[in-house]
Amino acid sequence: MTTYYVDPANGNNSNSGTSLNDAFEDLMPVEVDGKVNLQAGDVVKVRDTAVMYPPSKPTWWQTSGTADNPIVIEAYENESPIIDCSKYDGTHGLDLLGTQHMVFRGLEIRNAGKNAVRCNGTDGQDARECLFEDLHIHHYGQNSQWAGNGIIFYGKSFDHVVRNVVAHHGSTGGGSDGFYVGGSSGAGRGGGHRYENCVAYLNADDGFDFYDADPKHPNVMVNCVAHHNGHDGMGTTGDGNGFKVGGPDFETGNNVLKRCVAYKNDERGFNTNGARVPNEFYNCTSWDNGSYGYHFSGSADNVVRNCASFDNDKSDVESLWNADSAYNSWDLGISNPEFETTDPSSDNFLRPKDSSPLVDAGTDVGLDYAGDAPDLGAIRSEDSINTSEPEPTSPTAALKFNDGTQHVSPVGVRYYDGSQWVATSLKVMMDGGFVEAFGKVPYDGSSTDGSTSDGSTTDDSTSDGSTSGGSTTILEDFTNGLGNYVGDVSSFSIVSAPSVRGNAGLLYDKTGSDKLILRDSPSTTVVQDTTYRANIYAHSGGNYGKVYFFANGSSWSDVSGYAIEYDTNKTVSPQFKLLRLDNGSLTVLDEVSVSPKLEEWMDVEFTPKSDGSIVARLYDASGSEVASVSANDTTYTSGTYGFGCNNPKVSFDYLREV
Structure with a gap:
């Protein structure tokens, strides 16, 4: 061994x-x-x-x-x-x-x-x-x-x-x-x-x-x-389907489900799907699915005990003639489960209140219970449900971000591996009293949710993977697609790799003239005296990528504002430029020669100041500054951000305030 x-x-x-x-x-x-x-x-x-x-x-x-x-x-x-x-x-x-x-x-x-x-x-x-x-x-x-x-x-x-x-x-x-x-x-x-x-x-x-x-x-x-x-x-x-436990092509079924939960699936929570051998469902909960909570299709008498189903779009249960059903919410005529909350981010999600008709309403099926009889559903009145990650087996700290309406989990924790940001887990180092996330950050057990007033998310990472001591507001990581952009949207695509955060990045992979997209909504105004960073990935054979700010317009021919250009074609010089665009007409404010690095994420940083100065810097994957350009120009002081390219192939990701 x-x-x-x-x-x-x-x-x-x-x-x-x-x-x-x-x-x-x-x-x-x-x-x-x-x-x-x-x-x-x-x-x-x-x-x-x-x-x-x-x-x-x-x-x-x-x-x-x-x-x-x-x-x-x-x-x-x-x-x-x-x-x-x-x-x-x-x-x-x-x-x-x-x-x-x-x-x-x-x-x-x-x-x-x-x-x-x-x-x-x-x-x-x-x-x-x-x-x-x-x-x-x-x-x-x-x-x-x-x-x-x-x-x-x-x-x-x-x-x-x-x-x-x-x-x-x-x-x-x-x-x-x-x-x-x-x-x-x-x-x-x-x-x-x-x-x-x-x-x-x-x-x-x-x-x-x-x-x-x-x-x-x-x-x-x-x-x-x-x-x-x-x-x-x-x-x-x-x-x-949340749980599909059969199929019509073979003799299928005979699966057993205990204390399982299905919610917000596009169609059915639990679906026997034509099974010919009975399945067994004990103390399961179906809530807010797109059609049926439970669909008992097929020719088997599926055994169903102590189950609950509520607020599903079509009906809570369908094809009940294919079920041996007793002691379930629909058998007992329960219409209001009196859950503590239907907020999935809460530890009390789908947990019955003490006054709920689900409490002590079931029959003994061999599962543990407290009280005079088992409760209905997967979550007992004394329990809570973890909807995103397995129950931890060692001490764990949790982060939640605000998605604009509520605090949600899970949240990606990432570190810099020398070439890109990658996901990892959040761990509690019990001996040192630290939470290991973006380096070791002092943790005293208090709660910090990392949300900003506008619902965007924050982290404390810098380009080299260290912690800055301040916060980073993530403006764009492309996980929500391109629905909020105008311009040449069809020329860009969202891909899983390469990406900096999670598994979504922006790729321009078309042959042709200049293309751009500008963020249209919501809350996209670039602010003076604020530093921004975005990542650009130089694919082999690509030409250049631009990050726009204080921009207005809908296409390359009518855009006005500023842009940072990184030329990824080694035959072009200079390769790092600060540009002004006036209704599509381009003026170079400053430029410098660099040696482009292919197949690696570079970091572009820019700071538009209220005194009219604009400073832009280029960092390589190790976090080292490669080049800087600057100018004084007050032509544009408001507008949105965006991304532009010419000829394949260039990727963008992770625009943020730092």
């Missing part, structure tokens, strides 16, 4: 991997056909010193531990390693084929072209009894017509445990689910999986989808949540 170490920043795959000082760089040495043939009891510990960008999909073929000595791939100590799959577009994130008794724990997996985690059987060996625990999986299915799930168990894949896993932002409309179990007559069908404390949201199809699962191997879901499924937030749409 050997422990191996992976250190993306300091390791090398020519090392032995058996110590922190002799670590591997990525997972390639411990994959199939790697230099290490993992054996039962071996452990691979992955550090978070930098984002890991595997050059090809990490694959394990018929790799097997034992029940007593599994093979473990996990985060080192309390670190939060990130595996970014964007370097090998169009394929799976982690590919597990015929694996048995493996553990994957504490990892963040993002930007997979197809499935983030695929665990299939092979002709030679079933996949069996693997554990997936404390994983954050997101932004998958971006380059696939069908396969785009968070975790998929397909074919002869049996008896896995998925615990404390969040799966969100699946972009394949026809088949992007948070968690999927399926198969075919050729590949076979599996099941027998157990999901505990898992959350699925913003998946373009369904949250949990067991369309082709084998009813001979029942799947069990306990304390799981599905919300806002049916769209990915970027325009891709699909079925929109």
Whole structure:
């Protein structure tokens, strides 16, 4: 039994991997056909010193531990390693084929072209009894017509445990689910999986989808949540079920759901979807879904006890003739549940008040309860629900941002890895009394929500990853698309990579003359005596990118205001310019020659002052100042911001006040 170490920043795959000082760089040495043939009891510990960008999909073929000595791939100590799959577009994130008794724990997996985690059987060996625990999986299915799930168990894949896993932002409309179990007559069908404390949201199809699962191997879901499924937030749409536990093409069903919650999904909260074998629902809650709370289609008498359903758009329950229904809110004629709150950001979300008719209204189904009888629904009157992340198993601090109407979570916490901003987890360092987020910031246990008066979000990071001591107001990270822009909007697109914050960046990838977009609403006025920063990514073969301020107009031909131009074409000189535009006519106020750096995020900073001076600076990915330009000009003192390009290919992201 050997422990191996992976250190993306300091390791090398020519090392032995058996110590922190002799670590591997990525997972390639411990994959199939790697230099290490993992054996039962071996452990691979992955550090978070930098984002890991595997050059090809990490694959394990018929790799097997034992029940007593599994093979473990996990985060080192309390670190939060990130595996970014964007370097090998169009394929799976982690590919597990015929694996048995493996553990994957504490990892963040993002930007997979197809499935983030695929665990299939092979002709030679079933996949069996693997554990997936404390994983954050997101932004998958971006380059696939069908396969785009968070975790998929397909074919002869049996008896896995998925615990404390969040799966969100699946972009394949026809088949992007948070968690999927399926198969075919050729590949076979599996099941027998157990999901505990898992959350699925913003998946373009369904949250949990067991369309082709084998009813001979029942799947069990306990304390799981599905919300806002049916769209990915970027325009891709699909079925929109929270929990889909059947399919009409095979004999399906026989799944068990206990204390699960479905809310604000585009269509149904819980859908049996033509299942021919009864499913069982105990103490589940469906609220505010786009059509039905529960839809019992098919030919099975689904067992439903102690469940609650309210405020769904079409009806709270449909096709009740396919259900053995008793002690549910609709059976008892309860119309007002008297929830403490329907605010998902609250710890009391969907929790019944003490006076609620849901309290003590159920029957004993073998689940724990307090009082004279079980309550109806997933959340007992003494409980609360976590709607965004798995329940933490160690001390945790939480941040919430204001989205303009309410404080919401989760919030992305990011650090600078030397070339770009990347997401990480928020951790409490109990020995030092610090919250580790953008460096170590003193934390005394008090609450600071980071919101500004206008609902925008703030952080304390600077371009080099240190903390500035002040706050940063994020004006644009493109997660809400381009609906608030005017100009040549169709010439730009929102892409998941490259991006600085989260998984949305602005890309200009057209051939032709100058194009621009200007922010139209809301609250977009650039303010004097304020410093702004934006990131520009110079793709190979691109020409230039512009960041506009104090701008007015709707196209290149009529725009007035100022712009900072960074020329990414090495044959153009000077490359860094401060410009004034007068109804489309261009005047160079100052310029300087620099050597453009391709395929890396640069930082453009500008400060328009009330005395008429304008200063702009260019920083490289390490945070070092590369160039500066300045001028005195008072022609324009008000207007919005925007972005412009000429010829492909230039990216922008993360405009903020600093």
